[in-house]
Amino acid sequence: MSYAEIDSYLTSHLDHSIAELSRLVAQPSVGAQNWGLDECAALVAELLQKRGFETQILPTGGAPVVLGERKGRNTAKTLLFYNHYDVQPPEPLELWETPPFEPSLREGKLYGRGVSDDKAHITARLFALDALLETEGELPCNVKFLIEGEEETGSVHLPAFITANKEKLAADACIWEFGGVDHREVPMQYLGLRGICYVELSVETAATDVHSGLGGSIFPNAAWRLVWALNSLKGPDERIRIPGWYEGILPPTERDRELFARQPDLAEEYRHRYGVREFLKGVHGGVELAMQEVFEPTCTICGLTSGYQGPGSKTVLPARASAKVDFRLVPGQTIERCLSLLRQHLDQEGFSDVHIEFLGGGPAARTNPDDPFIQLVVSTAEEVYEHPMELIPMVGGSGPNYPFVHELNLPVATAGLGYPDTRAHAPNENIRLDLYLKHARHMARVLKEFAK
Amino acid sequence: MSYAEIDSYLTSHLDHSIAELSRLVAQPSVGAQNWGLDECAALVAELLQKRGFETQILPTGGAPVVLGERKGRNTAKTLLFYNHYDVQPPEPLELWETPPFEPSLREGKLYGRGVSDDKAHITARLFALDALLETEGELPCNVKFLIEGEEETGSVHLPAFITANKEKLAADACIWEFGGVDHREVPMQYLGLRGICYVELSVETAATDVHSGLGGSIFPNAAWRLVWALNSLKGPDERIRIPGWYEGILPPTERDRELFARQPDLAEEYRHRYGVREFLKGVHGGVELAMQEVFEPTCTICGLTSGYQGPGSKTVLPARASAKVDFRLVPGQTIERCLSLLRQHLDQEGFSDVHIEFLGGGPAARTNPDDPFIQLVVSTAEEVYEHPMELIPMVGGSGPNYPFVHELNLPVATAGLGYPDTRAHAPNENIRLDLYLKHARHMARVLKEFAK
Numbered sequence: 046m047s048y049a050e051i052d053s054y055l056t057s058h059l060d061h062s063i064a065e066l067s068r069l070v071a072q073p074s075v076g077a078q079n080w081g082l083d084e085c086a087a088l089v090a091e092l093l094q095k096r097g098f099e100t101q102i103l104p105t106g107g108a109p110v111v112l113g114e115r116k117g118r119n120t121a122k123t124l125l126f127y128n129h130y131d132v133q134p135p136e137p138l139e140l141w142e143t144p145p146f147e148p149s150l151r152e153g154k155l156y157g158r159g160v161s162d163d164k165a166h167i168t169a170r171l172f173a174l175d176a177l178l179e180t181e182g183e184l185p186c187n188v189k190f191l192i193e194g195e196e197e198t199g200s201v202h203l204p205a206f207i208t209a210n211k212e213k214l215a216a217d218a219c220i221w222e223f224g225g226v227d228h229r230e231v232p233m234q235y236l237g238l239r240g241i242c243y244v245e246l247s248v249e250t251a252a253t254d255v256h257s258g259l260g261g262s263i264f265p266n267a268a269w270r271l272v273w274a275l276n277s278l279k280g281p282d283e284r285i286r287i288p289g290w291y292e293g294i295l296p297p298t299e300r301d302r303e304l305f306a307r308q309p310d311l312a313e314e315y316r317h318r319y320g321v322r323e324f325l326k327g328v329h330g331g332v333e334l335a336m337q338e339v340f341e342p343t344c345t346i347c348g349l350t351s352g353y354q355g356p357g358s359k360t361v362l363p364a365r366a367s368a369k370v371d372f373r374l375v376p377g378q379t380i381e382r383c384l385s386l387l388r389q390h391l392d393q394e395g396f397s398d399v400h401i402e403f404l405g406g407g408p409a410a411r412t413n414p415d416d417p418f419i420q421l422v423v424s425t426a427e428e429v430y431e432h433p434m435e436l437i438p439m440v441g442g443s444g445p446n447y448p449f450v451h452e453l454n455l456p457v458a459t460a461g462l463g464y465p466d467t468r469a470h471a472p473n474e475n476i477r478l479d480l481y482l483k484h485a486r487h488m489a490r491v492l493k494e495f496a497k
Numbered sequence: 498m499s500y501a502e503i504d505s506y507l508t509s510h511l512d513h514s515i516a517e518l519s520r521l522v523a524q525p526s527v528g529a530q531n532w533g534l535d536e537c538a539a540l541v542a543e544l545l546q547k548r549g550f551e552t553q554i555l556p557t558g559g560a561p562v563v564l565g566e567r568k569g570r571n572t573a574k575t576l577l578f579y580n581h582y583d584v585q586p587p588e589p590l591e592l593w594e595t596p597p598f599e600p601s602l603r604e605g606k607l608y609g610r611g612v613s614d615d616k617a618h619i620t621a622r623l624f625a626l627d628a629l630l631e632t633e634g635e636l637p638c639n640v641k642f643l644i645e646g647e648e649e650t651g652s653v654h655l656p657a658f659i660t661a662n663k664e665k666l667a668a669d670a671c672i673w674e675f676g677g678v679d680h681r682e683v684p685m686q687y688l689g690l691r692g693i694c695y696v697e698l699s700v701e702t703a704a705t706d707v708h709s710g711l712g713g714s715i716f717p718n719a720a721w722r723l724v725w726a727l728n729s730l731k732g733p734d735e736r737i738r739i740p741g742w743y744e745g746i747l748p749p750t751e752r753d754r755e756l757f758a759r760q761p762d763l764a765e766e767y768r769h770r771y772g773v774r775e776f777l778k779g780v781h782g783g784v785e786l787a788m789q790e791v792f793e794p795t796c797t798i799c800g801l802t803s804g805y806q807g808p809g810s811k812t813v814l815p816a817r818a819s820a821k822v823d824f825r826l827v828p829g830q831t832i833e834r835c836l837s838l839l840r841q842h843l844d845q846e847g848f849s850d851v852h853i854e855f856l857g858g859g860p861a862a863r864t865n866p867d868d869p870f871i872q873l874v875v876s877t878a879e880e881v882y883e884h885p886m887e888l889i890p891m892v893g894g895s896g897p898n899y900p901f902v903h904e905l906n907l908p909v910a911t912a913g914l915g916y917p918d919t920r921a922h923a924p925n926e927n928i929r930l931d932l933y934l935k936h937a938r939h940m941a942r943v944l945k946e947f948a949k
Contacts, residue, residue, distance in 0.1 A: 252772025258894030261795030268798035276728040320704025343713030346720035348804035442710030
């Protein structure tokens with residue numbers, strides 16, 4: 046059995062797979078609007094069953110998880126695919142060239158809400174399995190799918206679900222839901238995500254707002270309390286002032302630096318795209334900027350609200366004030382410890398009146414760039430993409446990879462069909478059919494090499 | 498001529514004056530909604546002309562000012578009345594028992610928007626003049642009226658108008674637009690107002706908001722810049738940190754303290770009404786609380802806005818943040834100097850990126866409690882109210898009294914028909930007819946004694 050036969054199957058059956066994808070995209074599954082989730086879970090289960098997967102639709106407390114499992118030739122090896130069937134809301138509708146839930150094929154691209162994030166990743170992977178089943182009569186190894194329905198709303202039930210289903214999910218490696226090529230058409234391998242601890246800090250100083258002419262010099266002001274409490278968290282030097290915050294952090298390695306040093310300098314793109322004049326801590330670009338972007342714990346004010354915010358002036362002394370604060374965590378930090386340090390710090394600084402509401406998050410997680418599975422995914426990509434896959438040790442964002450890494454103890458590799466203009470989360474979300482085909486070809490190779 | 502005759506005239510003609518007031522209240526004049534201002538100015542001018550006043554309706558750049566002047570027996574003495582014909586918006590309409598612009602007389606009270614603030618003060622003063630004209634054939638001294646139409650929207654054009662019309666407005670003393678009795682039915686004399694310098698501080702760090710996972714450790718954050726800039730203005734010790742801010746301030750006198758010491762302790766009422774647990778700087782009440790309330794410069798955050806403020810979490814790094822900040826000024830401070838010190842301070846602290854927009858204000862102004870005119874207003878009140886008028890040297894709020902005090906060099910006395918349940922600015926605004934009559938009786942006495 047050669048890859049030529051598999052590739053030939055994929056090329057000649059692409060229309061068939063795109064038709065299946067179109068059916069999946071036509072089923073709305075908007076988590077934020079609780080629209081079509083059960084129907085979409087059932088459709089996903091049907092697609093798995095069609096390939097002979099044992100399938101379960103399991104409750105989570107939120108949208109159900111679809112689990113699928115099929116044995117392969119090498120029963121000692123199991124590959125787990127993580128995907129999600131939920132999508133972002135389609136709004137603003139008026140900016141779509143064709144309706145978001147009526148998949149439309151134009152100039153080699155398929156348009157629709159959720160087509161790239163994440164439905165094409167589901168069907169392209171099934172498509173790779175079809176090729177293997179057709180040409181070899183069986184899968185090269187055991188394959189499992191975990192397809193959740195809450196990724197776009199924070200995967201709130203996923204970590205507990207994984208902890209409760211560790212045996213069912215036992216595997217040797219995991220392929221993550223997304224991936225793709227960059228603007229140079231180079232396939233990228235993202236190996237880690239920062240953690241996040243998102244809180245709302247709020248203060249209430251009185252039962253009601255007061256006229257500022259009356260209260261200004263005698264009544265406590267919630268907005269001032271909040272400003273002072275926030276100021277105690279971080280100063281203009283960007284160092285988080287909470288005692289113990291940096292203890293136990295696992296610093297980046299020389300290998301991380303070496304990998305980032307191979308990447309193009311993003312400084313000019315950032316300046317141009319976001320209109321930022323300078324970067325924090327005096328960095329100018331290059332590997333220093335890239336490392337600072339992903340290996341630093343952060344304390345970001347995402348929002349401030351208090352008192353009068355309309356045009357002109359209103360002389361009011363606010364009784365309530367609150368801030369949304371996003372702490373990004375690096376390896377070695379835990380949610381529990383961070384929340385506890387934050388509370389202790391506020392109390393010690395005299396801000397026991399500042400209430401902390403935890404709004405969600407999870408720890409950082411990363412896979413060793415030199416893990417054999419990562420090397421396998423990277424090396425199998427080169428033949429397909431005609432370019433070596435590049436390794437990014439860590440990205441600054443967050444996601445639910447930590448239970449896969451820390452609970453299931455899996456190496457997690459990214460591979461996918463995204464590209465810079467894929468417009469995930471935006472109107473006219475789309476995929477390129479050439480990249481869809483490449484992803485299926487890549488996945489077939491990963492499965493075969495992994496099974497060896 | 499005795500006060501008995503004047504009082505008799507007023508008592509027997511009260512219905513007539515209330516009918517005139519009702520006509521004035523029925524003419525909407527909502528500054529914030531630019532509704533009926535010219536019509537109301539014309540009506541006010543008509544009421545003055547009816548009493549033989551030379552009347553002018555003068556442009557200001559905003560709502561016109563109505564000026565009226567009539568000579569009296571003693572042409573060497575001129576009393577200036579300051580009033581306003583504009584009113585607050587009537588909303589929320591559903592909370593009115595009778596429509597706001599259909600004056601309604603119930604149980605000795607007249608209800609309607611603007612009836613207390615400030616239209617009854619206009620007609621009650623004209624009513625006093627009617628009594629004097631009727632019983633004496635002329636006014637005892639020269640009388641001028643300055644009736645503006647922008648008091649409820651900050652009197653933005655009044656100071657410049659006064660500076661430009663100093664000769665027309667020349668007088669020896671001024672009666673302020675409002676006044677009244679407190680909950681004990683004691684008439685109060687408020688002798689000063691703090692100044693105000695209201696600014697919006699804003700920061701922009703990028704052209705667009707950025708994902709906080711990407712930008713958190715490398716991009717400047719407008720919300721953080723704002724928090725740090727605000728923190729540099731005032732600390733939890735409530736001391737304003739702007740160098741020079743307290744220089745040149747005229748401290749309160751022993752006489753001020755003596756007058757405040759006579760007043761009831763407000764601590765319990767404040768705790769109860771506003772749900773405040775403690776007061777700033779550790780004061781507990783009494784004269785210390787009263788003095789701190791009005792003689793301290795303040796720096797009050799009235800509003801904060803930045804980034805995401807909705808429910809739950811959004812991982813965004815805000816490009817823009819702003820705060821409304823209300824500095825109350827005490828005697829000795831000027832707007833120009835304060836704005837200049839604020840700019841210098843922000844620059845020196847590294848916040849030259851924080852933009853200052855001046856949204857309005859003016860300096861503090863006060864009249865000496867021992868000024869002979871104040872003593873006259875106080876002593877003439879006792880016969881009418883059967884209680885000595887009490888002197889409050891200063892209140893914490895602000896208003897356009899400074900051009901009267903500093904440009905026209907007038908002692909400014911408060912006297913009026915307000916009472917604690919008058920509901921100015923609120924639904925079911927009302928006046929008590931007994932207090933209306935008393936105010937007219939008081940004003941007739943002030944005019945006669947002043948003319949001597």
